[in-house]
Amino acid sequence: MTLPNAAAYDLATKGLDAPLAIIDLPAFDANAADLARRANGVPIRLVSKSVRCRYLIERGLATPGFAGLMCYSLAEALWHAALGTSDDILVAYPTVDHGALRRLAADERARAAITIMIDSTEHLDVVDAAAGPEHPEIRVCLELDASWRPLPMVHVGTRRSPVFTARQAAELAGKVLRHKGFRLVGLMAYEGQIAGLPDATGGRADRVVRWMQGRSVRELAQRRTEAVRAVREIAELEFVNGGGSGSIETTRAESVVTEVAAGSGLIGSTLFDSYTRFHPRPAALFALPVVHKPTRSIATLFAGGYIASGPAAESRLPSPHLPSGLRLLGFEGAGEVQTPVTGKAARDLRLGDRVWLRHAKAGELAERFDHYHIVVDGQLERTVPTYRGEHQNFG
Known part of the structure; x- marks a missing residue:
């Protein structure tokens, strides 16, 4: 099975502005x-x-x-x-x-x-x-x-x-x-x-x-x-x-x-990556744009502080997914208005490029976005509202 890469998701959503969220x-x-x-x-x-x-x-x-x-x-x-x-x-x-x-x-x-x-x-x-x-x-x-x-x-x-x-x-x-x-x-x-x-x-x-x-x-x-x-x-x-x-x-x-x-x-959020019993595919991702390049090996993304509920721990942070080889900075983590990432892949990122991340808990990403963009084999099929997009907030 060939899994989608960042280029495929970028192409499917090229007409949309980030931050945005997709469902594969x-x-x-x-x-x-x-x-x-x-x-x-x-x-x-x-x-x-x-x-x-x-x-x-x-x-x-x-x-x-x-x-x-x-x-x-x-x-x-x-x-x-x-x-x-x-x-x-x-x-x-x-x-x-x-x-x-x-x-x-x-x-x-x-x-x-x-x-x-x-x-x-x-x-x-x-x-x-x-x-x-x-x-x-x-x-x-x-x-x-x-x-x-x-x-x-x-x-x-x-x-x-x-x-x-x-x-x-x-x-x-x-x-x-x-x-x-x-x-x-x-x-x-x-x-x-x-x-x-x-x-x-x-x-x-x-x-x-x-x-x-x-x-x-x-x-x-x-x-x-x-x-x-x-x-x-x-x-x-x-x-x-x-x-x-x-x-x-x-x-x-x-x-x-x-x-x-x-x-x-x-x-298939990140909290479910480490089970012996099953291995779900990442189905929900969100893209953040690069807005700063403070150093050659660091790219700073806009927004991203989508911290999951539960005990305050690193496992509750969103995780950079694509391009591979990126990680959060321990000092800043995922912030309210900016999220720096580093790693070998950061050297090739330029302003406006996208980094695709995954949330730690499955449903909570929908509380951050009004819509999910449905992607099928590198194509944008449709856009659908989340609960938030339907003006529904159940606490």
Whole structure:
């Protein structure tokens, strides 16, 4: 497989001014097909936060093996439900948005399509407070904490739900069934310490990460199975969701899991470069123009300080991609209005030339640009709006 070079992207976008962002559509499609291959028949629920572009979300959902949408806010889910993007939308995070909850309660079509997340009866109380105690039936999903806790006071994974054991899950399920106005339809558990933690960085920590992940996989498989069985004794679950792009193989291997979640694997951002389990192609890139040449071996680019969320670390910086052989300066990094790069390739850069970079996190690049320019085999096929370009901001 011949991967595009900087000249191909430059040619495709020669009529556009940088900064700009592109989607390499063949790479996006190849990543979607690879995710489906890895899922091996288990449906993939597309994670919208990792894409944040309606055209790409719709294209991903049209890929065989994908079914349903996972949104990160209720307001976003309501938008997609109104547009008809999907009739099966799971909101991955609990909501305390009273306005959105009132809109959900008042919209029969949205109520049929959208499932909201809960991990306590307090979330039910929030819905009652927003929509009134006599609100129509709302679909809810129970979130099980999927972290690894090998010892007391040791927590490896994301800090999410307080529901950890099968007994706690069953107790909450029982309370939901006794609470008027709600129907429990799903259970979700996101194993961030497996799905979101690379194991092939080339450092000494890789062996420790793989050791941890192997034990966490086994522990979670047993605990998730027990939790699902306990809840199913009380309620008829429509789905059990788990995993992410980095854990598809281990998550779908659990017999109780009916679907896996994935989104970042479609884009192939830099945080997903170091996994043994899969190797996505870079599908989203952005171009910055050279505006200074302070020395022969340094080219300074305009803007570029698109720092990813998460712990403050070098891994959250954007990375120069093309032409190859460029790197950021440690003293400046990626700045608000300028980003110097150095390396052998910098010697040949002139004012107005472009450097193509990749973002660390998949969906967050869409928060920086109004549009993605869709590139196919060195040709500009179309330009599509991101969420930002459609004047949608969901926090």
